Amino acid sequence: MQFQGQVTLDGPSGTGKSSVARAVAVRLGAAYLDTGAMYRAATVAVLTAGVDPEDADAVARTVGSASIEVGTTAGEERVLVDGVDVAARIRGGEVTRAVSPVSAVPAVRRQLVDQQRALVAGAAAVVVEGRDIGTVVLPDATCKIYLTAAPEVRAQRRAGQLGLTDEAEVAALAADLRRRDEYDSSRADSPLRPAGDAVVVDSTDLDRDAVVDRVVSLALTACAGARQAAAGRQT
Numbered sequence: 001m002q003f004q005g006q007v008t009l010d011g012p013s014g015t016g017k018s019s020v021a022r023a024v025a026v027r028l029g030a031a032y033l034d035t036g037a038m039y040r041a042a043t044v045a046v047l048t049a050g051v052d053p054e055d056a057d058a059v060a061r062t063v064g065s066a067s068i069e070v071g072t073t074a075g076e077e078r079v080l081v082d083g084v085d086v087a088a089r090i091r092g093g094e095v096t097r098a099v100s101p102v103s104a105v106p107a108v109r110r111q112l113v114d115q116q117r118a119l120v121a122g123a124a125a126v127v128v129e130g131r132d133i134g135t136v137v138l139p140d141a142t143c144k145i146y147l148t149a150a151p152e153v154r155a156q157r158r159a160g161q162l163g164l165t166d167e168a169e170v171a172a173l174a175a176d177l178r179r180r181d182e183y184d185s186s187r188a189d190s191p192l193r194p195a196g197d198a199v200v201v202d203s204t205d206l207d208r209d210a211v212v213d214r215v216v217s218l219a220l221t222a223c224a225g226a227r228q229a230a231a232g233r234q235t
């Protein structure tokens, strides 16, 4: 069956959004947009300009005059800031530590949300991942998924990804995930939360392929059950 429509994947850090969203996009023959990469790119612009990430006015000005380009093909990571390839730099610790305050600035969010909507506007089928995609960016999406997993499982997976085995390093990683989740969930503008009509998928006891199968199957049925349940809650 050929999928047409928009799949949104939101959730806390390290739940598997990127790896699952990329694989789902390939399976559905859909475009793919990593909106976290856009906030990370905005953070590179801020750090490169020597601006304090906590100075909201200066952050808004700096990001407002930066050119941020991202690709929409799963498997081809393309992230440019003012024409410079920053695909590797956005994954580093310096950017990860500074991205939350930058992404909490309302002017930055307005700019990037407009860009995100424009990037997916022409796509017949697209998978978009982030924190506010089902709630703010694409509120009319065909199928909304909210991915969760137990915090200790997320920390272990991220440690595996980074090749960390030292207990203290894993504990620091877990603390960083908690800090980012708290920041992203408590900010005033577009906080992280599930959309009312999202299907919650808990990946704590599922391997990545099982999560991908579940999301593909939900997408192909247009998340029909969740829509009915949401309609029932509203009557």
Ligand SMILES: Nc1ncnc2c1ncn2[C@@H]1O[C@H](COP(=O)(O)OP(=O)(O)OP(=O)(O)O)[C@@H](O)[C@H]1O
Pocket: 012, 013, 014, 015, 016, 017, 018, 019, 020, 036, 157, 158, 160, 161, 203, 206, 207, 208, 209, 211
């Ligand atoms: N269901 C799963 N079982 C085991 N490992 C998984 C599962 N899903 C994802 N992973 C692994 O967990 C790590 C984190 O996944 P990923 O980067 O996709 O999360 P994320 O939600 O996009 O994180 P962030 O929001 O911080 O970018 C990766 O190493 C990924 O391969």
Ligand SMILES: Nc1ccn([C@H]2C[C@H](O)[C@@H](COP(=O)(O)O)O2)c(=O)n1
Pocket: 013, 035, 036, 037, 039, 040, 099, 100, 103, 104, 129, 130, 131, 132, 133, 180, 184
């Ligand atoms: N739609 C989005 C996507 C991301 N962010 C913020 C919050 C995250 O801490 C940060 C980096 O995202 P990641 O690459 O870890 O998915 O960007 C957001 O506020 N809204």
